[in-house]
Amino acid sequence: MNPDLARLQPYPFERLRQLCLGVSPAPTFREIRLSIGEPQHATPILIQQALAEHLAGLAQYPNTQGTRGVREAIGQWIARRYAVPLLDVETQVLPVNGSREALFAFAQTVIDRTRPQAKVVCPNPFYQIYEGAALLAGAEPIYLNTLPENGFAMDWTALAESVWRDVQLVYVCSPANPTGNVMTLESWRALFALADRHDFVIASDECYSEIYSDENAPPLGALTAAKQLGRDDYRHLVVFSSLSKRSNVPGLRSGFVAGDAEVLKKFLLYRTYHGGAMNPAVQAASIAAWNDEAHVQDNRRRYAEKFAAVTPLIARHLPCTIPDAGFYLWAKTPIADTEFARQLLQQKNVAVLPGSYLGRVADGINPGENFIRLALVTSLEDCIEAAHRINDFCLSL
Ligand SMILES: Cc1ncc(COP(=O)(O)O)c(C=O)c1O
Structure with missing residues (x-):
């Protein structure tokens, strides 16, 4: 068997399951789950209809590059959303089956095992796929702590030049899971300069980009940043996006990658x-989804309503602020995050994810420790009810 499989860590939800073995939640409360970041708003009918109307496509093998139609819909969405000229949809855009598989497969494409000590940088805490992808590509993950004292931003100066020399791939997550931080233009400028100097590829995970509070201030995307910095060819950059959160279709498995044509040519080869x-029916449903913004605005409004109602309640006892974007509250706990999560489930039947499960020890600390992640995916009423129960629990500590 592949020995690298033994280097994979148990997934955070498996660790949560283990943590809560033997816990019997108080029967007076019904369960409210804020632990998993699975969108629960309804899937728009227009997407369901498009899927149903194109089931005849199941009779054909789809092409790995996707139809020109799906690439054009994605390309036009990118141009509208990111205020960039239309990309070349033959070379700069590819549909993928959700961003997760693409983020994983990308490391397998990019990492050159013949170069010694291949390194992959990722934020810490982070979406666990980055680490698994690096390990199975034969590279060493380098964890860059994102800390409250600098607003959870990636501090590129924290890594030594000797480390950057071996870096082949950098994962960034903006808006970040779990902290909600959005990368600034200045941070992009610094990262692009490093990518040019050390010849690495940037994988920009933007799957939360469409969940934000201010309709007039969408999060800065990597393609916009590149364009504003004069990088019209998007060299060294590939963006990963998804319909899962934007359009409430986590089961559809649909997203895209876009950016550096030379890198994507190799990625297409790998994917072949x-x-x-x-799936052709999924391609048709994806076209319908990318072409419609009304459902996305409605989705955003619902998350904004939840953040406005819930954040002040939670912040009474657990310091936290409304994130730049995304649907997570990243809240500080007064006791160990694992103990907090276990006791909260036991006493109030509210499931949250311990922050330490999303982080690794780097520079002597696990920056997820003493934080919990609350996914505001359930209804407004349940989010408010959970916040009240959390407050009662905190008062009892
Ligand atoms: C940061 C981040 N990236 C990527 C994904 C994968 O999403 P999908 O594969 O549904 O596009 C998730 C899912 O929760 C995530 O949190």
Whole structure:
């Protein structure tokens, strides 16, 4: 067997399950789950209809590159959303089966095992796929702590030049899971300069980009940043996006990658062998989804309502602020995050994710320790009810 499989860590939800073995939640309360970041707003009918109307496509093998139609819909969405000229949809855009598989497969494409000590930088705490992808590509993950004292931003100066020399791939997550931080233009400028100097590729995970509070201030995307910095060819950059959160279709498995044409040519080659073609009915549903913004605005409004109602309640006892974007509250706990999560489940039947499960020890600390992640995915009423129960629990500590 592949020995690198033994280097994979148990997934955070498996660790949560283990933590809560033997816990019997108080029967007086019904369960409210804020632990998993699975969107629960309804899937728009227009997407369901498009899917149903194109089931005849199941009779054909899809092409890995996707139809020109789906690439054009994605390309036009990118141009509208990111205020960039239309990308070349033959070379700079590819549909993928959700961003998760693409983020994983990307490391397998990019990492050159013949170069010694291949390194992959990722934020800490982070979405666990980055680490697994790096390990199975034979690279060493380098964890860059994102800390409250600098607003959870990535501090590129924290890594020594000797480390950057071996870096082949950098994962960034903006808006970040779990902290909600959005990268600034200045941070992009610094990262692009490093990518040019050390010849690495940037994978920009933007799957939360469409969940934000101010309709007039969407989060800065990497493609916009590149354009504003005069990088019209998007060299060294590939953006990963998804319909899962934007359009409430986590089961559809649909997203895209876009950016550096040379890198994407290799990624398409990899995907042809790996088997990354998108189901034709899913391609049709994706076109319908990318072409419609009304449902996305409605979705955003619902999250904004939840953040406005819940954040002040939670912040009474657990310091936290409304994130730049995304649907998580990242809240500080007065006791160990694992103990907090376990006791909260036991006493109030509210499930949250211990922050330490999303982090690794780097520079002597696990920056997720003493934080919990609350996914505001359930209804407004349940989010408010959970916040009240959390407050009662905190008063009892
Ligand atoms: C940061 C981040 N990236 C990527 C994904 C994958 O999303 P999908 O595969 O549904 O596009 C998730 C899912 O929760 C996530 O939190």
